[in-house]
Structure formats: C-alpha cells, structure tokens
Amino acid sequence: MRCVVAGSGITGLTAALLLARQGHHVTVVEAAARVAPLLRGFCREGLYFDTGFHCGGGLHAGGILRRWLRALGVEKHLQQVTTRRTEVFHFADGQVFRLPSGQDAVTDAVEQQFPGSGEAMAAFLRHMDAELGHSPYLNPAVRAEPAFALNSAGSVAQYAVSAGFPPHLQAMLGTRCLLYGVRPEESSLEEYSLVAGPYFQSSGSWQGGGLALVEALMACLKELGVTIRCNAAVTGIDADKAQGVRGVLLSDGSRLDCERCFFTGHPAQLEGLIPPGLVRPAYLHRINELPETRPAMLLFAETRDCLDENESIYLLPEPSAEELFPGVECAQPSVYLYCDRPQADGRKAVMAVALMDDNGLPAGNPHPRPANYVEWKRGATARLQVYIEQRLPELAGHWRILDAASPLTMRHWVYGATGSLYGVKHHLGAMPMLPVTRLPGLFLAGQNILLPGVLGGMVSAALAVGFSFGHDNVLKEFRECAEDE
Ligand SMILES: Cc1cc2nc3c(=O)[nH]c(=O)nc-3n(C[C@H](O)[C@H](O)[C@H](O)COP(=O)(O)OP(=O)(O)OC[C@H]3O[C@@H](n4cnc5c(N)ncnc54)[C@H](O)[C@@H]3O)c2cc1C
Known part of the structure; x- marks a missing residue:
C-alpha cells in the first residue's frame, strides 16, 4: 500500500521504517530543509548542541528504549551507550542532593x-514499574490490544505528599515532570510512570546523541528504499467520503498518491489540511482546543573546565518569574542544565x-x-545567565553563551503551534487523542498524540502503524528481541 509519512522527526522516521518493513511503499515528506x-x-561555532536527545531513560540492557532501538535495527549503529547520568539538585538554602542512575x-x-524514606521510594518505583508493565508497547510480555491510560490514580504531587516524602524530595521527584513540560500537580501518576519511570531504571545517552540516531x-x-523529500510540507489532504485519503498536496505544488497518511506534525494543522465537510467540526474543534506544554527560554553555551558531563543539574526552588522574565505573565519558571561529553577540542x-510562559510575547512567528x-x-x-551564575558560582567566567532560543524560536524551529517545548500537554484528566482519525486512511502520531521524548515518539509511531495494519505485525520484532536478551 502507498503510505505518506508527514514529518521526519523521530516519530516520522520510525513510522516509515515500520511501514517499509511490512512491504509498503513509503514516502516521507518534511516541511523543513533538513x-x-x-x-x-x-x-554553533563548531560546537554540537544535542537538542532532541541529550538523555534517555531505559537504555540499560533489557530497558524499554534499548529494546525499541534494537527492534528497529538501529542499536548496532549507536556507539558507547552509557547509563551513568546522575541528577544533582541545588536548593536555594545551599543543600545539594543527588539521584543516581x-x-x-x-x-x-x-x-x-x-x-x-528509602522504603517509600522503593514502593514508588514498584508502582511505576507496574504501570509500565501494562502496555504491550512497553512490555513485550503483555499480549493484548493497547489500552490508554485513563489518568485515574491522581497526580504525582498528591502521591509524593501521601507517601510522606520530605519537601526537598517531593521537589526533586517533581522535576522529572520537566521531561514532558507539565507541573507535578497536573501530571498524572500514569503518565509520569511512562515518561519518567524508565529514567529511574537507567538514564544516559550514546555517542553523537540525536544526530547519530537520525543517521542510523x-x-x-x-536500505529499505524509502524516499525522503525535504522542503515539502503537506498543505492539503486529498480525500473523499467514500474512499478516505487518496493523496496529499505539497508546498512545492506537487501531489502524491497514497491510501494512508501518517501525520506527525502538530494536529492543529488538520483544520487547514482536511477538505471541508469530511470530518465533524466538533472533532476539529477538540483538536484545536488541545492545551500546550510550557514554552521555554534556552541558553546554548560552551565550557571547558566546568560541569560534569555525567550530571544533569536542577536549580530549585524555581526563581521568581518577575526576576527572570519581567513583562511576561508567567507562573514559576524551572531551570535545569545539561552538559554534553567533551568534543575532540575539549x-x-x-x-x-x-x-x-509566553503571554507577553508577540503572537505568531513575525519576521x-x-x-x-x-x-x-x-x-x-x-538575566538567566546571571541567575545561573548566582546559583552556580563556579560557572562565572568559565562558560560562554553562544546562542539563545525563546518561545518564538521554537515556533519557527519545530513548526509548533505555540512555541511550546513538547507540543500538546498530556495531563491529569485529559482524554488522550487517538492515532485513528475521523477520516479513513489518516492517522496521527508523535509527541502531540502520545507522549514526548524519543521513546514517546517511537512508541507513538508503532501505535499508529499498529492501528492501521495490525498491532501484532508491529510488535512481532519488539517481542522477538526481548526473547533474544
Ligand atoms: C530542547 C529539547 C530537548 C529535548 N531533550 C530530550 C531528551 O534529552 N530526551 C528525549 O527523549 N527527548 C527530548 N526532547 C523531546 C524530543 O526531542 C521530542 O519529544 C521528539 O523529538 C518529538 O518527535 P516528533 O517526531 O513527535 O516531533 P518533531 O521532531 O517535532 O517532528 C515533527 C516533524 O514534522 C514536520 N512537519 C510539521 N508539519 C508538517 C507538514 N505540514 N508537512 C510536513 N512536515 C511537517 C516538522 O518540521 C518536524 O520535523 C527534547 C525536546 C526539546 C525541544
């Protein structure tokens, strides 16, 4: 069958791979130039910034991410996989705590x-493992149709309080919600388990990070003969009521015939892509109302002699919003720092x-x-640089800012609707979006549909292909590679 995958992020590339392996004719179209x-x-200035993947959970042998990398056939291309990342939490009262891998x-x-608190922590970890164990896409031992988390077990913040964790530990555990841009009080325990859970099992990366994964x-x-076209945004879907999807229209004026389209961009685009009258307005309205994760300000800097490349640093509690971002109506910002391995030049x-938040910033993406x-x-x-240097005085004079990204940069860079860091917000009480749409032949995948992160993107791709062509076909290799371990 002819399939078009719209978007070449981790989700799109994974979907293309899974489809091509099943013998489908696949074309990936990407709006960006690369x-x-x-x-x-x-x-920047010859220094590589690994924006999409600086750290992942579940990379140990038998871990979830490792298993997916193997099932996709890319594990063998990735060198020096390490799982030694420690999280270091600096509190304003001068106390420093550490969570190892x-x-x-x-x-x-x-x-x-x-x-x-050790026993309560062990119980928390067991609880997260049990959540992880329910999904056939995360646990090869489960042989069932996927069921979506209903977010019924309360928030992470509620759990941390009821477990009796001391306030500093509560704050530390809450920072894992940064991985998907949701505050601990609005983050469901189920989603926390799926996104943050694997990071408690092991956390690390491999040589070359996100770029190495793209190349793999x-x-x-x-090898599978998949065509990839860049500078080719999907600008319309050709479809009718009887047949569903028949093709896609591209920004370069061309058209591609297809019976299936897997769309991995922001779902808010669908209103402009689907011909009027083919899906109910209420469906599009729901998609347009999906809440977004928080935007961010990012600094990209170089250092030679500061920060340990095996540590992620969190500055807690959060600085006051007025202090860092005056004029922007903003709940408390959170700050974390990540340092990569040294390059050959040190x-x-x-x-x-x-x-x-971005409430005071210009609308749209003005140029x-x-x-x-x-x-x-x-x-x-x-101000962000000064704030970080006040909290980590050893950095002053030992790092140099090379670039910065604001929410506007993110709007431009990741084709997001709002400039949010991780797209659509998956939070307590929210009804999950399904990969299946109201238009036959059109499937949704990506961080906006399931969960963010490299693992979230891979699993989302597998789920969408599974809904289209059968879950067992997709899960076969995932299960087989678990048996090989
Ligand atoms: C700063 C930062 C750091 C991160 N760090 C980590 C990390 O360490 N570990 C981790 O696991 N995750 C991390 N993440 C999250 C992770 O990178 C993302 O969740 C994941 O890459 C999203 O993949 P995706 O394929 O769903 O979306 P995207 O990568 O956004 O891919 C969607 C693609 O679709 C294209 N597109 C959009 N509209 C169209 C259209 N109409 N036609 C054609 N193409 C279109 C876009 O150009 C884009 O390339 C980080 C994210 C950010 C922003």
Missing part, C-alpha cells in the same frame, strides 16, 4: 539523604532550559522580529 530538525540538533542506587541514595535511522530507511556543550522583542530576548538571556 530531516529531523529537532532531533538532529545544531552547531538505577533503581537500587536511587533507593539507597534516597535512604542515605532522607533517612526513613536514515541508513536503515535507505569544549563541552551546555544547554540551560528555563520553562516559562523580522519586532524591536521590542529583540530587546526583551537580549535582557532575558542576560
């Missing part, structure tokens, strides 16, 4: 730093992320940028 703009990262190490570290997937797609890439916005961005960058 494949996987987010996942591939970018360079691996469940036993986490439990021991919690007991050591918060005496009496591209090599596999080439330089290390540092990425600092401050979650914020050229308004002068007052340019001024605001310059000020916000400088």
Whole structure:
C-alpha cells in the first residue's frame, strides 16, 4: 500500500521504517530543509548542541528504549551507550542532593539523604514499574490490544505528599515532570510512570546523541528504499467520503498518491489540511482546543573546565518569574542544565532550559522580529545567565553563551503551534487523542498524540502503524528481541 509519512522527526522516521518493513511503499515528506530538525540538533561555532536527545531513560540492557532501538535495527549503529547520568539538585538554602542512575542506587541514595524514606521510594518505583508493565508497547510480555491510560490514580504531587516524602524530595521527584513540560500537580501518576519511570531504571545517552540516531535511522530507511523529500510540507489532504485519503498536496505544488497518511506534525494543522465537510467540526474543534506544554527560554553555551558531563543539574526552588522574565505573565519558571561529553577540542556543550510562559510575547512567528522583542530576548538571556551564575558560582567566567532560543524560536524551529517545548500537554484528566482519525486512511502520531521524548515518539509511531495494519505485525520484532536478551 502507498503510505505518506508527514514529518521526519523521530516519530516520522520510525513510522516509515515500520511501514517499509511490512512491504509498503513509503514516502516521507518534511516541511523543513533538513530531516529531523529537532532531533538532529545544531552547531554553533563548531560546537554540537544535542537538542532532541541529550538523555534517555531505559537504555540499560533489557530497558524499554534499548529494546525499541534494537527492534528497529538501529542499536548496532549507536556507539558507547552509557547509563551513568546522575541528577544533582541545588536548593536555594545551599543543600545539594543527588539521584543516581538505577533503581537500587536511587533507593539507597534516597535512604542515605532522607533517612526513613528509602522504603517509600522503593514502593514508588514498584508502582511505576507496574504501570509500565501494562502496555504491550512497553512490555513485550503483555499480549493484548493497547489500552490508554485513563489518568485515574491522581497526580504525582498528591502521591509524593501521601507517601510522606520530605519537601526537598517531593521537589526533586517533581522535576522529572520537566521531561514532558507539565507541573507535578497536573501530571498524572500514569503518565509520569511512562515518561519518567524508565529514567529511574537507567538514564544516559550514546555517542553523537540525536544526530547519530537520525543517521542510523536514515541508513536503515535507505536500505529499505524509502524516499525522503525535504522542503515539502503537506498543505492539503486529498480525500473523499467514500474512499478516505487518496493523496496529499505539497508546498512545492506537487501531489502524491497514497491510501494512508501518517501525520506527525502538530494536529492543529488538520483544520487547514482536511477538505471541508469530511470530518465533524466538533472533532476539529477538540483538536484545536488541545492545551500546550510550557514554552521555554534556552541558553546554548560552551565550557571547558566546568560541569560534569555525567550530571544533569536542577536549580530549585524555581526563581521568581518577575526576576527572570519581567513583562511576561508567567507562573514559576524551572531551570535545569545539561552538559554534553567533551568534543575532540575539549569544549563541552551546555544547554540551560528555563520553562516559562509566553503571554507577553508577540503572537505568531513575525519576521523580522519586532524591536521590542529583540530587546526583551537580549535582557532575558542576560538575566538567566546571571541567575545561573548566582546559583552556580563556579560557572562565572568559565562558560560562554553562544546562542539563545525563546518561545518564538521554537515556533519557527519545530513548526509548533505555540512555541511550546513538547507540543500538546498530556495531563491529569485529559482524554488522550487517538492515532485513528475521523477520516479513513489518516492517522496521527508523535509527541502531540502520545507522549514526548524519543521513546514517546517511537512508541507513538508503532501505535499508529499498529492501528492501521495490525498491532501484532508491529510488535512481532519488539517481542522477538526481548526473547533474544
Ligand atoms: C530542547 C529539547 C530537548 C529535548 N531533550 C530530550 C531528551 O534529552 N530526551 C528525549 O527523549 N527527548 C527530548 N526532547 C523531546 C524530543 O526531542 C521530542 O519529544 C521528539 O523529538 C518529538 O518527535 P516528533 O517526531 O513527535 O516531533 P518533531 O521532531 O517535532 O517532528 C515533527 C516533524 O514534522 C514536520 N512537519 C510539521 N508539519 C508538517 C507538514 N505540514 N508537512 C510536513 N512536515 C511537517 C516538522 O518540521 C518536524 O520535523 C527534547 C525536546 C526539546 C525541544
């Protein structure tokens, strides 16, 4: 069958691979000039910034992410997989706590730093493992149709309070919600388990990060004869009521025939893509009303002699919004820093992320940028740098900011609707979007539909292909590689 995959992020490339392996004729069309703009990262002054994948959970042998990498046939292309990342939490009162990689190490570290909390932490980890164990896409031992989490077990914040965790530990566990841009009080325990759970099992990365993954997937797609077209945004879907999808219209004026379209961009685009009258307005209205995760201000910097490349740093509690982003109506921002392995020239890439809101920023994606916005961005960058140096004095004079990204940058860069960091927000009480749409032949996938992260994108792709061509066909190799371990 002829399939078009719209979008070449981790979701689109995974979907293309799974479809091509089943013998379908696949074309990937990407709006941007290059494949996987987010996942591939970018360079400044010769330094590589791994924006799409600096760290993943479940990378140990038998871990969920590792298993998917193997099932997709890309594991063999990835070098020096490490799972040693430690999270370091700096509190404003001067206290510093650490969460190492691996469940036993986490439990021991919690007991050591918060005496009496080790057993409750072990129970929390067991609870998360049980959640992870329910899904056939995350646990090869489960042989069932996928069922969506109903978010019924309350929030992470509620759990942390009822487990009796001390406030500092509550704040530390809450920071894992940063992985999907939702606050702990609105983050369901189920989704926390699916996104953050694997990070408690092991966390790390491999040499070359997101770019290495893109190259590995591209090599596999080439072998399978998949065509990839960049600078080719889907601008319309050709469909009728009787047949469903018949083809897609592209921004270069061409048309591609297909019977199936897997759309991995932001679903808010659908209203402009689907011919009027083919789906109920209420469906499109629901899609347009999906809430977004929080936008962020990002700093990209270099250092040589500061920060450990095996540590992620969180600055807690969050600074006051007025302090960092005056003029932007904003709930508390959160700040975390990530440092990559040294390059051959000894330089290390540092990425600092401050979650914020964008209420005071210009609407849309204006070019050229308004002068007052340019001024605001310059000020916000400088204030964030000062704030980080106050909290981590060892950085002052030892790092250099090379670039910064604001929510407007994100709108442009990841073709997002709002400039949010992780697209659609998956939160407590929200009804999940399904990959199946009201238009036969059109399927949705990606971080906006299931969950963010490289694992979320891969699983979402598998789920969408499973809904289209049968779950067992997709899960066969995932199950087989578990048997090989
Ligand atoms: C700064 C940052 C750091 C991150 N760090 C990590 C990390 O360390 N670990 C981790 O697991 N995750 C991380 N993530 C999250 C992860 O990168 C994303 O969740 C994931 O890459 C999303 O993949 P996706 O394929 O669903 O979406 P995208 O990568 O956004 O892909 C969608 C693609 O569709 C294209 N597109 C949109 N509309 C159209 C159209 N009409 N026609 C054709 N193409 C279209 C877009 O150009 C885009 O390339 C990070 C994200 C950010 C922003």
